[in-house]
Each structure stands twice: as structure tokens, then as C-alpha cells.
Amino acid sequence: MTAPLSRLTAMARRHPWTAFCGRRLLRLAVSLCAVFTGSFAMIHLIPGDPVRAALGIDAAPALVAARRHQLGLDQPLVAQYRHYLSALAHGDLGASLVTGTPVAELLETRLPATLEIALPAFLATVLVAFPAGLLAAIHTREGRRPRGELVFTAVTATLTGLPDFVLAAGLTAGLAVGLELFPIAGATGAASLVLPVLALALAPTALLARIVRVEALRVLAEDYVRTARAKRLPSAALYLRHVAPNMLTASLTVAGSLLPAMIAGTVLVEKVFAWPGVGSALAQSVVAQDYPVVQAMVLVLGTTVLVANFLVDLLLGLLDPRSTIREM
Template sequence: MSVSLLPRHPWTAFCVRRSARLVLSLGVVLTASFAMIRLVPGDPVRAALGVDAPPALVAARRHQLGLDQPFLAQYRHYLGGLLHGDMGASLITGTPVAELVRTRLPATLDIALPAFLVTLAVALPCGLVAAVHTRDGRRPRAELAFTAVTAGLASVPDFVLAAGLSALLAVGLELLPVAGTAGAESFVLPVLALSLAPTAVLARVVRVEALKVLAEDYMRTARGKRLSPARRYLRHAAPNMATAALTVAGSLLPAMIAGTVLVEKVFAWPGIGSAMAQSVVAQDYPVVQAMVLILGTTVLLAGLLVDGLLALLDPRSAIREM
């Protein structure tokens, strides 16, 4: 007779599994971010000091950074530094990477979180309204327009949207600032560039799920009872499609976070993404390593949050994993 190592209570087992998965995933991200810069061809120290730097200076700098040690020794040193909050220093400026993360991460969150909230706030009602007005083959032209617009927006890369919005709204119409963080208006274009494509994807999924819900017997019963549209759609339809919508929204989060790298570069936004793009060009590998680790950890924590919300909305999902 086998005995499960997991706790028997569904919620406790759910938390244990998710925590174990998070720790394992963090270990993978940590190892990958460390190994990445050591597998890239070229010498980061030579790139930082310049091609004309004396070999003795290059060797001394490599020894100072511990890059002349074996791979495993470097890895142990890196892990030890992380446990004490030390993420290394920039090869170019010598600035501690932890200080760079502390100053840059809030700026990234300032546009990533509003972009996600805008995605939810726009996609959910748009998808539901589109389903209500096009169910049972009604308004085929409206369905075609909705499908065409959302498919077009979903297929455009973030940096193309960013450049297009900047050219139209900032350069052409002069309604918004082109770049920088001067005032609330400067947040509009980066948030739009990050949220347009995910909004289109999520709205399409919400419409499909809403059409399924609207065809259920309990919705026909609600219509037969002459319930108001607000009560039918908000009280009966919306909760039953929320789980699927939130699942898709959670899967869009990694792409949105990754999209900050190019969007911040386009709008000269002083966040993690622009710092990573600059560091890649300058071959400042310790900074790139830290930024990859931060972005990967953010994605994992966001996924954990979505899993928790899904379990709260549908407790059966936690039990089914037993």
C-alpha cells in the first residue's frame, strides 16, 4: 500500500506542489541565466576594456571578477553572492547590479502592471459584448469586423506597435510625448504598446468561451425568466467564463513582460527592459544575467499568482490535481 508524500488536505497539497514547482523553476532560471553569458562566444572583459587593452590588464580584470576560475567554482560564488544580495557589478560602469535593479524595476512595473489591468478591463467586456451580439449567427458583418481587427492587432509585434503609435500619436498628431517619463501622459504610449496585442488575443478567447456559456441551458432559462441583460450576463455568464479567461490572461503575462524589453527601448523608458537591451549591445554580461534572472522570476511569480486566483475561482482545479 503506497502512501502519498503530499498532505491530504487539497489546499495544503496544492500550496506544497506550487511552492515546489516555483523553487524548481527558479533553480532552472538561475542556472540558465548564469550559464548563458559563459556560453556566448567572446570575452566580456575584453569587450568591456576594449580591443587595445593590454593582455595583463585583461588577465587581472578576469581574475578580479573570478572569471578565471572553474565553472562550478564561479557558480558557487554566484549563488553565495545572491544569498547576500550581491548580483555582481557592471563591467562597463562598475555600478552594483543590485542597485541598478533597485532603480530600474519600479519603472518596468509602472507600465507592465497597468498594461495587464488594461488588457483585462478591455478584453473581458469586449469579448462578452461581441459574443452577445453575434451569437447564433447574428450580425455576420460585425463578427467579421471583430475577427479581422483582433487578428490584425494580435499578429503585430510589440515593437512595431510601439513604433507605429509613436509615429502616429506623438510625431504625427503631437498628442503625447515621444519618450521619457515626464508626466502622466508619458505612460500612455508604452502601456498601449504592451496591452494592444494581448487585449486582442484575450478578447477573441473570451468571445469563444462566452458563446459556449450563452448556449448552455441555464442561460436559456435565464432568458426565459425575463431576467435583465445585466443580471444574465454579469451574474450568470461572466463568472462561468472567468476561469478560462484568467487562464489565457496568465499565459499572456510572460509575453507582456518580455515585451517590455523592446517597448522600453522604443520609448526610452528607464526600466529593466531598456537596461537589458543596452547591456546586450555593450556586452555587459553581468547586467544581462541579472536582468534575465529578474524577468524570469517575475514571470514565475505572476504565474503563481494566476494559479492561486484560478484555484480560488474554481476550487475543483486544486482537488483534480490530487
């Protein structure tokens, strides 16, 4: 047993990037298994009978029994779990208890709409928070401009503390109803993207900007930055070449951890703006007690979050190769 472990350790030291990717893939596989098992267990842990909830309390017992048999819910749990994994392997996510529509068809129409607001919101968060946090650190380093620091802290703390649905309601009242600049709800063109994207992006942008500022202040206090400043390097070279790369890894780690929260936030934001995405379909399915749809939506959202975190980990490994060695 010791010899194979020694060979694996030696191989990992010779190829740290390969070992790093292998560990991340193993972690992703374990996490996906947990998501698959949790989504399967969910429909059995919810109180009540999902079939009767979908058919109505007045449905004939024979109809309920036939529907349960059709869905395989009268089989032992182990057999149901095997069937569930086999169906997932073949791309079968089940069908709605209410409409009978395959969930895969529902996702095919709903998922692009969710990505249409989630991806721009995440990109906007990264593209705005990094320069905003860096500029705030530059202008408030070493105790300079305390009023500017107070304004930055107050604004970002307020935005960070507001829930997504409060931001969505405030944006609707101010920019859609009050100023009539954007549509109130629905997917009616490019203008209808603005409010949902803002509602998703404002709080994460404020939080990430605070983290970036703290990291930038730490780097600005380092001796090598003082040395570079003493050499009278141009500001662009100083901040972009010496400060930004050294604060990037920790800040990107935080940015990656914000992505799951933003994906989860689409549920409420889509509901507020009547956006035809996965989040609004999930909310409707919960109200209708259409548990197979809820199960599939949770599975897809959970898998999306895990894959996104996996890709962020790989990106961080590329940006900071030292992290692949520190895990040895």
C-alpha cells in the same frame, strides 16, 4: 515507501488547497532553479571573453587576467556556481563590467520604471478585454450580426498579429508626431505613459478579447443559460451571475499566460520610447557586451515572470476550487 505515499495522498485529499499550494510552490522552486542555472550558464555560453569585450581588444593581458581573477572567472565552474548562488542569497547581483556600478543599484532605479508601464498595461488588458469579449459574444451569439462579428474578428486579428515594436512605431507616428497629443519619448510625466502602455496592451487585449468571446459563446450555448433566459431573468443578472463566472477561469488562465509576453515586450517598447526601465538597460547592456548586467536583468525578468504565474495559479485555484481537486 508505499506507506508514506499513502499518508501523503490521504492528507492531500483532506486538505486539497494545501496540497495545491504545495505543488505550485514545488513547481516554482524547480523553475527558479532552472532560471538561476540558465542565467549562470549564459555568461559562459556566449562566444568570446566578456572581460576583454568590456575592457577592449587593446587591453593589456595582465589587466584582463587581473579582472578575470577579481570576478572569479578563473576558478572551476563548480566553484563559480557556488559563489554565484551564495552571492544571490545575499542579494549580490554583481557589478557592471563597463561602469563598475552594482547591478542592484541599477535595478533599484530601473525596475520601478518598467513596472510603471507593465502593470497598467496588464490591468488595462484585463479590464478592457473581458467586457469587450463578453459584449461581442452577446451581440453575435447564434449567428447574429455577422457584420459585427466580421469587424470584431478583423480588428482583433490585425492587432494580435502586429509586433510590439510595429505598434509602438505606429502610435508614435500617429499620436505623437502626427497629432502631437503625447510626448514622443522619455519619462516626462503622466502623458508620457500613454503610448508605452498602449503599445504593450493593444495586442494582448485583442488576443484575450477573442478568447473571452469564444468562452462566452460556449457558456451562452449551455442549457442552464437557456433555462435562465427562459425565466426572463434581467440581462445584468443573466450575464453577470450565470455567464461571466463560468467563462472566467479559462480566460484568466490565458490572461496569466500573456503576462510573460508583456514583460518581455517591455524590452522593445522601452527602446522605442527611450523609457528608462529594465528593458532599455538590457538592450544597452547587450550592445555594450556588459554580460553581468545582461545576466542579472534576465534573472530578474525571469523570476518576475515565474512569481507572477505562481500568483495567477493561486488566484485561479481560489476562483475555481474544483481545479485543486482535479489535480489529485
